Amino acid sequence: MVNETQHTCSASSSSKSDGGSSSGSESSKDSSRCSTPVLDADRHERLREKMRRRQDSGDKWFSLEFFPPRTANAAVNLISRFDRMGAGGPLFIDVTWHPAGDPGSDKETSSMIIANTAVNYCGLETILHMTCCHQTKDDITGHLQKAKRLGLKNIMALRGDPVGEEWEEEVDGFNYAVDLVKHIRSEFDDYFDICVAGYPKGHPEADSYEADLRHLKEKVLAGADFIITQLFFRSETFLQFMKDCQAIGITCPIIPGIFPIQGYHSLRQLVKLSKLEVPQEIKDVIEPIKDNDAAIRNYGVELAVSMCRELLDSGMVHGLHFYTLNREVATTEVLKRLGIWNEDPRRPLPWAVSAHPKRRVEDVRPIFWASRPKSYIYRTQEWDDFPNGRWGNSSSPAFGELKDYYLFYLKSKSPREELLKMWGEELTGEESVFEVFTCYITGEPNKNGHKVTCMPWNDDPLATETNLLKEQLEKVNRRGILTINSQPNINGKPSTDPIVGWGPSGGYVFQKAYLEFFTSSEIVTALLKVLKKYELRVNYHIVNVKGQNITNAPDLQPNAVTWGIFPGREIIQPTVVDPVSFLSWKDEAFALWIEQWAKLYEEESPSRMIIQYIHDNYYLVNLVDNDFPLENCLWQVVDDTFELLN
C-alpha cells in the first residue's frame, strides 16, 4: 500500500488490459486414484487456512510487499530477489497494482505478470493487489479471470486513488473497496482469498476514526478474509486499533504493516503520500543524520525490530507484513534479528515447487531441467494435469516449444559483457570450450582471471551436491566430456541430510548416479562399445541435434533416479529419466549453445563458428547407473572410453 500511494500521480486507468481473454483452463479435476496428499501440506491449503494453522501452532510468520518494476532489467532483478527472499520462508508476498503501468497486461513489468512469475516460477504464495476506482465491471472481471487463469488465488481489494484532488463518487461504478469485495464474491464465489486494507490511524479521507472502522467492518462482512494495515510508527497505535476492531466485532486476522525506515528521502515521500505524521522522537533522530544512508537504515532496523518485538510480545500478533520498497537488506536484517527468517535447508522435494493450484499434486519431474526449473514450468504451463506418484507412460502431454530464450524470468542474471569474460572473448577451438566447462566445475579463474559462475545450462554456481563429484567432473570435462547435469548415487541417507536430504524428517532418500554431457561423435563411438559391457547395469540415451537417438531403455519407460521413503507415506519419486521428455529437453539443451553462447559473438566470427560446430556435431548423452547400492560405475565407463580411444 505504501507503493500504491507512491504511484498516484498518473491517472490513467488500466482499461487496456487484456481482461477479455475470459474463462480458460479451470481443471480442478484431481486424478482420484493416484493423488496422494503430497509431502508438504502447505501446497494444499488456502492462504487463510495456512494463516489459521500458523496461528494455532503459535508459529510466527512474515510476508513481503513488492511493487512492479519499471524496466525489464529491473524485472529480472526483482525475480532474483523473489528467489532469495523466498528462501527465508515468507507466508506470502504481495504485488501492488500500478494503474499507470498497465497492471493487467502481459508486459513483463505489469503487476499481473510479476505476480504470475512469483506464483508460477518462484513458487511463492502471492496476493495480487487490485484497485477498482475508474474501472468498469467488465475490466475488473477480466483482470480477475486472468488472475485466476494464471494461478493467482488471493486478491487485495483496494479502492485506488482519485483522479483529481477531491474524491467524486461515480454512479454505477466502483467507489469503494467494499464494492470490489462484493464483486469478487458475487462473480467468483469463494475462489479467491480476499484481503483488505486497515488504517490504524483511520483513512485520511474518512469522516472519523470510528467511521473508518465501520467501513472496515463492512469490507469484512462483504467477504474479506483478513486485513493488512497501513504502516504506523508505534506499536500502541496498532494494538489499540486491533482492540477497537475486535470491539466492533471484526474477528478475522489483522496483520500489521511494518515499514523499516530505509532512507530520509523515501520516508519523506511516504509521509507526503500517506498523510501520516512522523512522531517527533523519530524526526529528532533522523534530521541530524539525514545525509548518512547507512546510519538511517541502521536506525530504521533498530526501530522496526523493537516495534515488532512489542507486537509479537503482546500475544495479539501472529504475523508481520513488511513494506520492502523492493529492497532486501533492511527487511532481511529485521527478520533475522527477530528470529523469524527461517531459511529451512530441508526441501519438501528435491526441486522447487510451483504455487499454481493445478500443480499442487505435482511430485515427479524429469531430471533434465534440474538447473532450469523455470523453463520446465514454462514448457509445461499448458498442461491440465501434473504427474503425481508416477511419471507415467510416453503418452504424456507434449512439452511446449521454448522459442523465446529471453523471457525475463528465464534470462541470465549476468549481462553480455560479464558472460564474455567468463566464457571467453575469443575462442580458439573446442579445447577453449572444454576449458570453460572445467573452470565452471573447479571454481578456479580462467586464464584471463575471471571465475565462471554460470553456464548456458545453469545460471547458478555449482550445486553443493555436484561438488561431491567435483574431482571426477574436472577430469572428464578437461577431456571433452562436457557435463551439464549429474548426481551421485545415494543408498539411503537420512531425509534430513543437509546436502542430499529432502522431505519430512524420519525418512530415507536414495539416488541412482546420473551423468549428462555433450561430447564428440568420436567419443560416443568409443562409449557405445564400452557400454556393451555395462548393458544390464547402465541405461543410456544418446542423441544429436538432428534427433538421431540411441538408447537401451526398456519399452521407453521412465527410470526413477531419485526417491524417498518416509514414515507413514507412499513412496515419493520426484525425479525420473524419461526417454520421451529427453527429446524435448534435447532441443532446449542444444539451442542454448546458440542462443546463450554463440550469439555473444559476431556472425561468421571464429568463436561463433566453434560453438556452431559443437552444436551441429556433438551428442547429448545421459547415463544412469542402476546399481545404486554399489560404487558409481559411470566414472569407470568414462575411463574405459578414454582408454579405448588411446
Place this chain on the structure above:
Amino acid sequence: MVNETQHTCSASSSSKSDGGSSSGSESSKDSSRCSTPVLDADRHERLREKMRRRQDSGDKWFSLEFFPPRTANAAVNLISRFDRMGAGGPLFIDVTWHPAGDPGSDKETSSMIIANTAVNYCGLETILHMTCCHQTKDDITGHLQKAKRLGLKNIMALRGDPVGEEWEEEVDGFNYAVDLVKHIRSEFDDYFDICVAGYPKGHPEADSYEADLRHLKEKVLAGADFIITQLFFRSETFLQFMKDCQAIGITCPIIPGIFPIQGYHSLRQLVKLSKLEVPQEIKDVIEPIKDNDAAIRNYGVELAVSMCRELLDSGMVHGLHFYTLNREVATTEVLKRLGIWNEDPRRPLPWAVSAHPKRRVEDVRPIFWASRPKSYIYRTQEWDDFPNGRWGNSSSPAFGELKDYYLFYLKSKSPREELLKMWGEELTGEESVFEVFTCYITGEPNKNGHKVTCMPWNDDPLATETNLLKEQLEKVNRRGILTINSQPNINGKPSTDPIVGWGPSGGYVFQKAYLEFFTSSEIVTALLKVLKKYELRVNYHIVNVKGQNITNAPDLQPNAVTWGIFPGREIIQPTVVDPVSFLSWKDEAFALWIEQWAKLYEEESPSRMIIQYIHDNYYLVNLVDNDFPLENCLWQVVDDTFELLN
C-alpha cells in the same frame, strides 16, 4: 475336446443360461497419467501375441485342458489344481463347454464360472470353449457378453455334438463352428482371440480328409487366430497334418493336442467317442496290463514324452496342448521330463496377479489380504480402475461386502473334521486358542498329535518368508499376541532373492517390518503406553469389531511397506498399509473367527463361546516399523508391552 466328446450323451442345449445379463462394465479407460507399463509384459499381451512372442524367442510352451467338475466339492479341488498346475507356467488353460451342465450359468460347476475363476482368482490366461449347435443367436451372444464381462478374452469355437445319431442342418441356426467364428467376429469385432479345432485324421463326419482341411481353412479365414488339434497317437500324424494345412495356405499356429494315456477305461471311452483308432502297437502293450493302473500310466507317460520330443525336435512345433482329464500326475510328469514345466520362483509382484484385462495395470494392494488374495479380488471385482503406481488417497472405491464365506473359490480346502482336529475338538479357554496359533507357527503337532496346517486367515502353511520370523512369532503367540500376518524388514536385497525377491532381475527389493495380530484389550492398553516411546518410528492401527479405531497414521495416508527399484523403471510399491481399507479388512478378519472357527462347534457350546468372546473383545492391531534400515523394533515393542504388564 476330449472332454467335449465325453459328455455327448445328454442332449439338452444350454438355453437356460443367463445370457440375457447383457453388456456390463467395459471400462477400458486407462489412467493416462499414471499407467506405467507393469513389470510383466505378459499382462499386456493378447494370447495370440504371447504365442507369437514365444515362437519368435524359441521358448517352448504348454497349455492345459480341463472340464468343469460335477460337484461343488470337486470345484474346490479343481481350483486348487489350477493353482498348483498354474505354478508350472502354462501359456493358457482351457475349460470345456458342457452343454448338459448349464455351461453359461452362475452355478459353481458351470463352464463359465470355472473359467471365470481361473482368470480372475487364479490369474491364468484362459480359453472358454463354446459350442453353437442347437442354440439361438441370442443365447450365444448372451454367453459371449457374459464371458467378456467376466474378463474372458479367448473363445474356442466349436460346433458341438448332434442331438441324435445323425447330423441335421438347422435353417438359420448355427450348423458349423465356422458360423460361430463369424458370429463372434461380427458381434464382438476383434475383442476375442478365437481358437478352432483341427482333426489330424480328419473329422469323423467329414466327407474326406481333404474336405475337412478345407473346412478348417474356412474357419481360419472367418477369423480364427489359431488351431488346437484333436488327440493323435503318432507324431507323424500331426506333422503330416501340419504340412497339409500349410500346403493349402493355413498359416496360423497349429497346436498339437496331447493325450497322455492314464488308464485303460478312459482310453476305451475316448476311443469310442472320438472314433479314433488306437494303433496296434499300443493295444499290444496295454491289453496285458489293463488292470494295472500304475503300469498303464507309466507307459502313457513314456509314450507321450517320446511323441512330444519328436514333435518339438521337428522344429515345426512350439507349444503342446495337454488333455489332462482334470488329473495332475501324468501331465505334470510328462512336462517335467520334457523340461518345459517351469516353476519360476521369481514372481512379477509379491502377490499373485489376476488375469482380468481391467486389472492389467494393477500393481498396488493393501497388505492385509496377503494370505487371502482371492477374497481381495472378490471384494474389488466391481472396481472400474485399479491402482497403478500409487494406492492413492482415501477416496478410493469401497470394498464389496464379503457375506458369503463359502464361495467355492474362497472355501477352505480342508473338511470340517480335519479343521476340528487342527483347531481343537473342544476349547478350554483363550489359552487353547493361543496354542492353536503357536502350533501353526512352529509346525509342531498339537497335543492330540495333529499338525495345524491352516488357519481361518490363511489356508496354506506358513510362508517361507514368515519362517524368517518363526522364533519370535512363536514366543508372542504363546502369550496371546495372535499373529495373522507379518513380514520382516528388508533393506535392499537382490530382486532374485529366492525368499523375498520379486520383479525383474537386476533390481533391489525393500520392506518395512510389519506385524498384524489379534490381542486382548488388556494387552492393547499396555501396548499403547509403550507405543508412545516409538511415536515417530512405528505407525499403528488398532481396531475392535465395533470399529473403535486408534491410529497415528498421518492424514490417513497409506504407508508403502514393500517396494522395488529396478533398472530402467519407475519405483514399484506393490503393498501398502492403508488406514481406510484396514477397516474393510477388519470386518472380514473378525468375521472369520465366527464363520470359519466358531461355527465348527455346537451353538452355546463352551468352545463356540470362547471364540465368540475373542471376536467380541479382542482388538486387531497392525504395526509398521518405518525405520527399515535398522533392526526391526517391533519385537522390542512387544517385549516392552509384556514387561509393562508384569
